[in-house]
Amino acid sequence: MNEVLFLPASEAAGMIRRREISSAELTEALFARIDAVGPALNAVVELRREEALRDAAAADRALARGRETGPLHGVPMTIKDAFDVAGSHTTWGDPASAGFTAASDATVVRRLRGAGAIIAGKTNVAFMLGDFAQTANELYGVTNNPWDTARTPGGSGGGSAAALAAGLTFLEYGTDLVGSIRIPAAFCGVYGLRPSTGIVPLGGFSPPGVPPGPDEAAYMTSAGPLARSAGDLRTALGVTAGPDGQAARACSWTLPPSRHTRTAGFRVGFVLDHPRAPVSAEVAGPLSDLVDALARTGATLVEGWPDGVDPVREAESFGFHVGLFLASQGPGGEFAPFPAIVEQQNRRTAARAAWNAHFGDVDVFLCPVTFTPAFPHDPRPFEQRVIVTPEGERPYGDLPFWISHASLPGLPAVAAPIGRTPGGLPVGVQVIGPLHEDDTAITFAELLADVTGGPGRPPI
Numbered sequence: 001m002n003e004v005l006f007l008p009a010s011e012a013a014g015m016i017r018r019r020e021i022s023s024a025e026l027t028e029a030l031f032a033r034i035d036a037v038g039p040a041l042n043a044v045v046e047l048r049r050e051e052a053l054r055d056a057a058a059a060d061r062a063l064a065r066g067r068e069t070g071p072l073h074g075v076p077m078t079i080k081d082a083f084d085v086a087g088s089h090t091t092w093g094d095p096a097s098a099g100f101t102a103a104s105d106a107t108v109v110r111r112l113r114g115a116g117a118i119i120a121g122k123t124n125v126a127f128m129l130g131d132f133a134q135t136a137n138e139l140y141g142v143t144n145n146p147w148d149t150a151r152t153p154g155g156s157g158g159g160s161a162a163a164l165a166a167g168l169t170f171l172e173y174g175t176d177l178v179g180s181i182r183i184p185a186a187f188c189g190v191y192g193l194r195p196s197t198g199i200v201p202l203g204g205f206s207p208p209g210v211p212p213g214p215d216e217a218a219y220m221t222s223a224g225p226l227a228r229s230a231g232d233l234r235t236a237l238g239v240t241a242g243p244d245g246q247a248a249r250a251c252s253w254t255l256p257p258s259r260h261t262r263t264a265g266f267r268v269g270f271v272l273d274h275p276r277a278p279v280s281a282e283v284a285g286p287l288s289d290l291v292d293a294l295a296r297t298g299a300t301l302v303e304g305w306p307d308g309v310d311p312v313r314e315a316e317s318f319g320f321h322v323g324l325f326l327a328s329q330g331p332g333g334e335f336a337p338f339p340a341i342v343e344q345q346n347r348r349t350a351a352r353a354a355w356n357a358h359f360g361d362v363d364v365f366l367c368p369v370t371f372t373p374a375f376p377h378d379p380r381p382f383e384q385r386v387i388v389t390p391e392g393e394r395p396y397g398d399l400p401f402w403i404s405h406a407s408l409p410g411l412p413a414v415a416a417p418i419g420r421t422p423g424g425l426p427v428g429v430q431v432i433g434p435l436h437e438d439d440t441a442i443t444f445a446e447l448l449a450d451v452t453g454g455p456g457r458p459p460i
Helices: 009-017 023-041 049-064 107-114 158-165 182-188 215-220 230-240 281-297 311-329 338-358 396-401 438-452
Strands: 044-047 076-080 118-123 172-176 191-194 222-227 267-270 300-303 364-368 386-389 392-395 413-420 426-432
Touching: 009 023, 009 049, 009 230, 023 044, 023 049, 023 076, 023 118, 044 158, 049 118, 076 107, 076 158, 107 118, 107 172, 107 230, 118 158, 158 172, 158 182, 158 222, 172 191, 182 191, 182 413, 182 426, 191 230, 191 438, 215 311, 222 230, 230 413, 230 438, 281 300, 281 364, 281 413, 281 426, 281 438, 311 338, 311 396, 364 438, 386 396, 392 396, 413 438, 426 438
Parallel strands: 076 118, 076 172, 267 300, 267 364
Antiparallel strands: 044 118, 172 222, 191 222, 191 413, 364 426, 386 392, 413 426
8 A cells, every 4th residue: 555655646546447446545645655764854844634534435326326526536635734724723833833723725725726736734844934944843742754764855845745754744835935845855756846926826725813914925835746757736726826816716727738748858958066056076977967867858948047047146136036925924124215225126137037938948947956965963043054065065055046037027937857976865856948838948847857757755
C-alpha cells in the first residue's frame, strides 16, 4: 500500500474510478502513513481524521451510484495552514490563534472539494508565513526535510512539500510571496507552481481576525498547488483558478493550452548563474547536466537574460514591493514616500514588458530556484543566520534572488525536480512561462521528467 501513497493524485483518482481501491481504503492508508512517519517530520499538524473518512465513504457511495465524479474524486490531500477549512483551525503558526476555528472554506478549498478531493489535514508553516527558507513556529514546532531530517524543507510552506515528498498527502495547496511554494518544492524534490498573479482567488487566505487585504496589494502573492507530478499541477490549477464572487458574473477563465507538446518544439531561454547569487557546485552540476540533456532532445537553447532585464535591480525592486505589500496588510504599516512607490511600480511594469517581449522569442525560461540545496536548520534570528555552501558562507537574505524574477512581473513559474546533489539532496530548476500561459510552463516541466527521471523517493 505504501507504493500507492507515492503515486500522483491523478493516478490515485484513476484507481478509485476503476474500483481498484476505494477512497476509504486510500484515506485510511494515508492516515496510517502519517501516524508512522509524521512524528519524524512534523509536516501535518492537524488531522481531520473523522471528517475525511466520512467524506471518503460518501465519495465511494457516490461512485457506486454512478454519479458524475470530478478529477480528484476520493483523493485525500492536505492544505497549508494559512487557508480556512471549515471546522479546522487556521493559525498561521501563531500561538495566539491556536483556538481559532474557521467557519467556512477558503475559495480554493471549496473548489478542490467540488472536484472531489478529500481534505485530510493541514500542514505546518513558518510563524505568520514570515520565513522563506525554514518552517517553524512556537505553536507546532519545527518541520524537517524528509531527505535529511537535520535540514530545512524550506519555508514558509515547508510542511506542504515535506508531506508530499514523504507520502503523507497526494496533493497540496499553498501560497507564494517570497518563494513559499517554489523553495520548499526544490528543497524536497517535488513540483510547485506559482501561477500567474491574480488567476487563483485568495478568499479565505488571511490571518485569523485580520480582514483580507485590498485586492490591489495582491499582485505580489499567488496561491498555487504542489504535487508529485507536473500533470497534477495542471489538474489542480484547472479546478481552482478563475474569478470569484462578483467578478465571476462578468468574467470566465480557461487555461490556454501549451505552446508545444514535445521538448524538441520548445525554444528555451536560460541563465544558470549570476554573480549576485552564484549557485553552489552542488546545484550547478545538475543544472548544467539538464541543459546538456535538453540540447540532445532537439530543444532550441538561448542563453542570456531578456533585453531590458537587469537582474540585480529587479531583485532589489522585488524586495521593495514585498515590503510595500507587507506594510499594506497590517495596521500601522510604514509606507515608502510616494515618489519611491511610483518609481518602483514603473520598474515592475517595465520588467513585465521586457519579459513579455522575451516570450515572443522563447517559450520558457530556465533558471535556478535557489543557489543551494536544503541546508541545516538554523534557529537563530534572521540577522545572524548564514547559509554554508562548499564555496563558503552566504547571507541568508540572498536566497530569494532567483525566485524574484518571476514574482516581480507576476509570471507563472514551476519548481521542478531535476536531480540530486552528490550528497543525495534534491535539486530543482525554475521553469518560468509567459504571463497567463501557465500550461506552457507546466507542460515543459512535465516533459522534463522524461529527461531527468522525475522526482525520487526520500529515504524516510
